[in-house]
Amino acid sequence: xxxSEAGLALFTRIGLGGVTQYLTQWSDTWQMYxxxxxxxxxxxxxxxxxxxEVTEELTLTPDVDFRVAIDPVLPVFEYxxxxxxxxxxxxxxxxxxxxxxxxxxxxxxxxxxxxxRWLTEAEIRQHVSADGQPISTQVETVLQACGIIEPECV
Numbered sequence: 380x381x382x383s384e385a386g387l388a389l390f391t392r393i394g395l396g397g398v399t400q401y402l403t404q405w406s407d408t409w410q411m412y413x414x415x416x417x418x419x420x421x422x423x424x425x426x427x428x429x430x431x432e433v434t435e436e437l438t439l440t441p442d443v444d445f446r447v448a449i450d451p452v453l454p455v456f457e458y459x460x461x462x463x464x465x466x467x468x469x470x471x472x473x474x475x476x477x478x479x480x481x482x483x484x485x486x487x488x489x490x491x492x493x494x495x496r497w498l499t500e501a502e503i504r505q506h507v508s509a510d511g512q513p514i515s516t517q518v519e520t521v522l523q524a525c526g527i528i529e530p531e532c533v
Contacts, residue, residue: 380468381467383462383472385416385471387415387429388416390480399499400498409463412498412512413518414521415432415436429478430447444481453474453475454474456524456525496512504528
């Protein structure tokens with residue numbers, strides 16, 4: 380089975396009406412919104428991957444524009460899903476790190492890039508943004524596994 384390891388960032392903010400929002404970014408590969416982060420490179424820690432990916436994807440400077448927590452929200456966890464890119468069942472190994480924007484300039488940079496989208500829990504659960512764009516199930520799966528959002532009762 381294919382294995383994919385990723386370090387992901389959890390940026391949150393309080394939006395209109397006091398609703399928590401989660402930062403996602405459009406993935407050209409997946410053609411949907413996903414959490415900011417990416418694949419761990421050989422010899423790289425999950426946290427170092429998260430910092431590198433945030434730097435690259437959001438064009439921000441670590442410890443100046445943003446900060447990533449030292450410890451993950453949850454140590455490495457795994458789940459299996461079909462890979463949109465590879466088209467095969469994949470075992471994902473993920474660590475999610477709380478992250479924060481440190482300056483108004485960093486916030487403006489993130490908010491000024493149309494590829495970035497702050498999503499509510501309701502949008503994440505529906506797998507579609509308010510304007511009809513698809514959201515990867517990765518977002519809901521990771522946030523539930525880390526206890527950020529509760530699993531839906533059926």
